Amino acid sequence: MSELVQRVDLIFGEYSDQKYKTLQETINRQNEDIIKDILDSGLRGRGGAGFPTALKWKFTMEQPGEEKYVICNADEGEPGTFKDREILTKVPRKVFAGMAICGKVIGAKKGYMYLRGEYKFLLPDLLKEIEVYNEHAKEIGIDFTIEIRMGSGAYICGEESALFESMEGKRGEPRNKPPYPTVSGYLNKPTVINNVETFVNVLMICRIGPIQYRKLGTLDSRGSKVFSVSGDCPKPGIYELELGMPLTQFVDEFGDGDTKAVQVGGASGFCVPRKKFKETIIGFEGVPTGGSMMIFNSSRSMYNVLHNYLEFFEEESCGQCTPCRVGCQQLRKGIEAVKRGEKPVIYLDQLMKLSETMKITAKCGLGQSVANSFSSIVSNFKEEMIY
Amino acid sequence: MAATNNIIKGLVEKYGRERTSLMPILQAIVEQNNYLSDYDMTEIARELDLSAAQVYGTATFYSFLDTTQRGKYVIRVCKTISCDMHGKKLILQTIENMLKIKTGETTQDKKFTLLETNCLGWCHKGPSMLINEKVYSDLTPENTHEILAEYMSK
Numbered sequence: 001m002s003e004l005v006q007r008v009d010l011i012f013g014e015y016s017d018q019k020y021k022t023l024q025e026t027i028n029r030q031n032e033d034i035i036k037d038i039l040d041s042g043l044r045g046r047g048g049a050g051f052p053t054a055l056k057w058k059f060t061m062e063q064p065g066e067e068k069y070v071i072c073n074a075d076e077g078e079p080g081t082f083k084d085r086e087i088l089t090k091v092p093r094k095v096f097a098g099m100a101i102c103g104k105v106i107g108a109k110k111g112y113m114y115l116r117g118e119y120k121f122l123l124p125d126l127l128k129e130i131e132v133y134n135e136h137a138k139e140i141g142i143d144f145t146i147e148i149r150m151g152s153g154a155y156i157c158g159e160e161s162a163l164f165e166s167m168e169g170k171r172g173e174p175r176n177k178p179p180y181p182t183v184s185g186y187l188n189k190p191t192v193i194n195n196v197e198t199f200v201n202v203l204m205i206c207r208i209g210p211i212q213y214r215k216l217g218t219l220d221s222r223g224s225k226v227f228s229v230s231g232d233c234p235k236p237g238i239y240e241l242e243l244g245m246p247l248t249q250f251v252d253e254f255g256d257g258d259t260k261a262v263q264v265g266g267a268s269g270f271c272v273p274r275k276k277f278k279e280t281i282i283g284f285e286g287v288p289t290g291g292s293m294m295i296f297n298s299s300r301s302m303y304n305v306l307h308n309y310l311e312f313f314e315e316e317s318c319g320q321c322t323p324c325r326v327g328c329q330q331l332r333k334g335i336e337a338v339k340r341g342e343k344p345v346i347y348l349d350q351l352m353k354l355s356e357t358m359k360i361t362a363k364c365g366l367g368q369s370v371a372n373s374f375s376s377i378v379s380n381f382k383e384e385m386i387y
Numbered sequence: 388m389a390a391t392n393n394i395i396k397g398l399v400e401k402y403g404r405e406r407t408s409l410m411p412i413l414q415a416i417v418e419q420n421n422y423l424s425d426y427d428m429t430e431i432a433r434e435l436d437l438s439a440a441q442v443y444g445t446a447t448f449y450s451f452l453d454t455t456q457r458g459k460y461v462i463r464v465c466k467t468i469s470c471d472m473h474g475k476k477l478i479l480q481t482i483e484n485m486l487k488i489k490t491g492e493t494t495q496d497k498k499f500t501l502l503e504t505n506c507l508g509w510c511h512k513g514p515s516m517l518i519n520e521k522v523y524s525d526l527t528p529e530n531t532h533e534i535l536a537e538y539m540s541k
Contacts, residue, residue, distance in 0.1 A: 150414055153449055154449050169407050230511045315505060
């Protein structure tokens with residue numbers, strides 16, 4: 001690593017010397033104090049959307065009723081993202097401890113982890129660790145148990161309300177919002193659903209305190225982030241880095257010297273071309289990411305990249321709302337027609353309009369975010385779409 | 388059929404009759420039989436007091452819950468961008484040639500099914516594939532040949 005890019009060792013750092021030590025210390029604190037610490041830390045959700053974690057917890061805590069749930073979203077399906085797999089392999093205990101803290105704060109007795117079907121090979125080890133957790137929880141008097149539910153190969157189930165539907169034994173079709181999960185989530189009960197990495201961040205905030213945590217990152221993007229780096233990169237893999245880094249720095253460190261574009265945030269994120277590397281910040285003040293960083297060098301056809309994304313969205317669209325179901329197909333067919341010369345170049349403008357329409361009319365994040373990659377690739381690499 | 392009935396009864400006993408038990412039950416049957424037959428789905432519907440359409444609707448939504456017969460070993464090759472860029476096509480060709488089937492097909496002896504799938508989460512080690520639930524990454528035509536030969540001799 002060069003001096004500019006510092007690796008952080010927060011998420012993947014070693015367990016505390018005693019089993020579930022931080023959890024044990026935290027459960028004796030006041031709920032309001034814990035929420036205040038998380039709020040002060042500036043932590044925003046690590047799944048990609050970046051909602052302030054403390055508010056999510058606070059809203060759920062304030063809901064009346066005995067029955068509430070904590071759900072860990074381990075349905076990591078965004079192309080180019082594989083950090084949750086690494087977290088669940090290396091530090092699962094931190095995830096369960098984070099979930100237990102959440103359970104205590106919001107008053108839930110039951111937590112679930114929704115693990116994607118593709119990661120079923122992780123299940124035996126996770127179940128062992130859960131057994132350790134459940135036993136330990138009993139010993140220290142925490143009334144919060146954790147179970148695992150499996151997904152079965154559907155990207156859309158990473159969308160929180162689709163995930164609830166799936167856990168309820170239904171098709172994974174997103175719900176209308178509001179009501180939000182904090183009011184009506186799993187089984188229509190108040191639910192906190194967070195990404196795997198978010199729960200680990202909470203635990204680390206409880207361990208090192210918000211002041212220490214805030215030293216990492218920038219004003220809008222506090223803390224560290226686990227990045228999944230892939231594509232045309234001499235050293236692809238998982239890297240825990242501070243948020244708020246300029247993309248130039250990232251490319252200097254991870255690119256192969258011939259980087260043409262970086263897809264930040266996966267297929268539903270943005271494609272940044274070389275000329276914009278300097279002005280682009282990786283973080284909530286610039287281009288946000290759930291961790292996915294895919295690097296493309298000049299040998300790659302951006303038409304092929306976009307075509308691959310559109311095929312992906314077309315297959316993974318749940319089919320419930322028309323803008324997304326039909327829109328994804330038409331975008332793919334449209335760029336194919338332009339490439340073959342059957343449609344004039346200005347037809348690309350029509351397609352851009354269609355993607356913008358999907359952004360405002362699609363029911364959930366999937367259909368809404370197709371426009372991110374579509375317009376950023378088409379507008380920056382127009383000649384590659386045509387010739 | 389009696390054997391299937393017993394399996395389903397056992398699963399219902401284990402997971403319960405709630406709607407929330409549906410996914411675990413469907414997943415367990417696929418794990419045992421590699422797919423869900425019409426008979427399985429109607430029986431599950433009866434046990435959980437759901438309509439067969441509800442069970443079928445749920446099952447067909449998920450790409451890992453197959454409702455057509457699959458081979459004993461289901462091979463799913465990742466086709467998403469990173470794996471695609473790093474030579475997924477050659478891997479598919481290697482497997483197609485060895486098994487003498489096209490992508491999407493099942494061998495006559497019902498031992499293998501070859502499918503493509505979306506991102507498996509091994510983008511830094513592409514191309515990658517799943518054989519049932521086992522992951523194989525950093526694939527080359529050579530090591531794919533070796534891996535598959537081992538399964539073929541099983």
